[in-house]
Amino acid sequence: MACSKVLHYFTILLSLAIVRVLGHIPRSYPKHAHHARNLNTIQSIYNRTVYPTNLVFLANGSASVPAGLFNENATGRITPVGNFSGFEDSVKYFFALAPAAQPPTYAAFVEAEIVEFVSECAEVAASTVYLRTQVVHPGAPDDGRYITTLKQIAFWRSDSTGAVQYYDAWIPSLNLFTAKIANATILTPAYEAATIQSLCGATQTLCTGGNMQYASTGDCVATLSARAFGEYDEIWGDNVVCRSIHILLARIRPHVSGFPYFVGAGDVIFHILVTEH
Numbered sequence: 157m158a159c160s161k162v163l164h165y166f167t168i169l170l171s172l173a174i175v176r177v178l179g180h181i182p183r184s185y186p187k188h189a190h191h192a193r194n195l196n197t198i199q200s201i202y203n204r205t206v207y208p209t210n211l212v213f214l215a216n217g218s219a220s221v222p223a224g225l226f227n228e229n230a231t232g233r234i235t236p237v238g239n240f241s242g243f244e245d246s247v248k249y250f251f252a253l254a255p256a257a258q259p260p261t262y263a264a265f266v267e268a269e270i271v272e273f274v275s276e277c278a279e280v281a282a283s284t285v286y287l288r289t290q291v292v293h294p295g296a297p298d299d300g301r302y303i304t305t306l307k308q309i310a311f312w313r314s315d316s317t318g319a320v321q322y323y324d325a326w327i328p329s330l331n332l333f334t335a336k337i338a339n340a341t342i343l344t345p346a347y348e349a350a351t352i353q354s355l356c357g358a359t360q361t362l363c364t365g366g367n368m369q370y371a372s373t374g375d376c377v378a379t380l381s382a383r384a385f386g387e388y389d390e391i392w393g394d395n396v397v398c399r400s401i402h403i404l405l406a407r408i409r410p411h412v413s414g415f416p417y418f419v420g421a422g423d424v425i426f427h428i429l430v431t432e433h
């Protein structure tokens with residue numbers, strides 16, 4: 157009896173010791189080959205939003221996207237921007253909206269740092285990227301001034317070759333990002349009126365002939381003023397902020413946005429955002 161009690165006691169001690177030792181053994185998760193492949197793909201995607209690499213897409217559109225990054229049927233969602241189907245739509249929303257160091261803000265992404273990344277299965281990955289946003293204006297006093305950092309959290313599913321087939325990405329706090337870039341209090345009545353004025357000016361300049369949207373700037377202002385303005389955290393809606401994205405895309409793919417092909421429009425959206433006030 158006594159002997160069995162002692163044995164029992166030692167068994168407990170031994171178990172505790174094993175638990176303690178195991179608890180201190182650092183666990184190592186082997187990195188598979190697909191981990192490096194998928195990280196490289198996702199880093200390559202984000203690198204193409206960094207200035208001046210993003211100018212390549214603005215100049216040459218989807219033909220400039222290297223093979224292997226997106227499947228031809230790539231489909232997904234970028235909250236709060238929208239849902240996208242197919243290669244053309246997907247690459248446009250990934251690459252055409254990155255700020256391009258244009259006046260008046262000269263904002264651009266200068267670094268895409270992937271701060272979190274997991275990919276324990278070949279076709280699945282999750283990432284968080286920080287897009288460091290600065291003034292890029294060589295020669296100006298504020299060249300290199302840090303503005304803010306845009307964050308994107310994304311879940312990815314790739315095809316058997318490693319190209320992205322499905323994605324679900326989220327950009328939090330687009331309102332705050334917009335306000336930081338504009339260095340203004342946004343969504344005030346004055347801001348909204350000035351934004352509509354600028355948007356209509358750009359629309360009338362870009363959309364002429366068969367692409368004309370409004371009879372005049374005044375007509376455009378009256379029409380858009382009657383619409384919900386919306387906000388950048390809900391930019392997918394049928395509102396004014398949504399149109400401020402469409403006019404940016406006008407320079408890439410005319411038959412979707414209804415606007416003529418237009419290269420070198422500059423950062424119309426940020427021009428619109430900063431406005432005259």
Ligand SMILES: *[C@@H]1O[C@H](CO)[C@@H](O)[C@H](O)[C@H]1NC(C)=O
Pocket residue numbers: 196197199200203
């Ligand atoms: C991404 O860009 C950084 C900075 O230019 C570079 O060091 C890195 O090699 C690039 N990575 C990929 C996968 O393109």
Ligand SMILES: *[C@@H]1O[C@H](CO)[C@@H](O)[C@H](O)[C@H]1NC(C)=O
Pocket residue numbers: 211212215216
């Ligand atoms: C666009 O493509 C043309 C023709 O291939 C090339 O000469 C030009 O350098 C490209 N533009 C950019 C900005 O890469």
Ligand SMILES: *[C@@H]1O[C@H](CO)[C@@H](O)[C@H](O)[C@H]1NC(C)=O
Pocket residue numbers: 227228229
């Ligand atoms: C894309 O979808 C079409 C139509 O479903 C299909 O025929 C094609 O094989 C798909 N392409 C890839 C690369 O999966």
Ligand SMILES: *[C@@H]1O[C@H](CO)[C@@H](O)[C@H](O)[C@H]1NC(C)=O
Pocket residue numbers: 233238239392
């Ligand atoms: C995007 O797709 C989801 C899921 O199908 C749907 O609930 C949502 O309403 C769609 N959003 C837009 C803006 O189309």
Ligand SMILES: *[C@@H]1O[C@H](CO)[C@@H](O)[C@H](O)[C@H]1NC(C)=O
Pocket residue numbers: 339
């Ligand atoms: C931002 O706006 C404030 C107030 O209008 C101004 O004082 C400040 O200089 C501006 N900052 C930058 C970096 O433009």
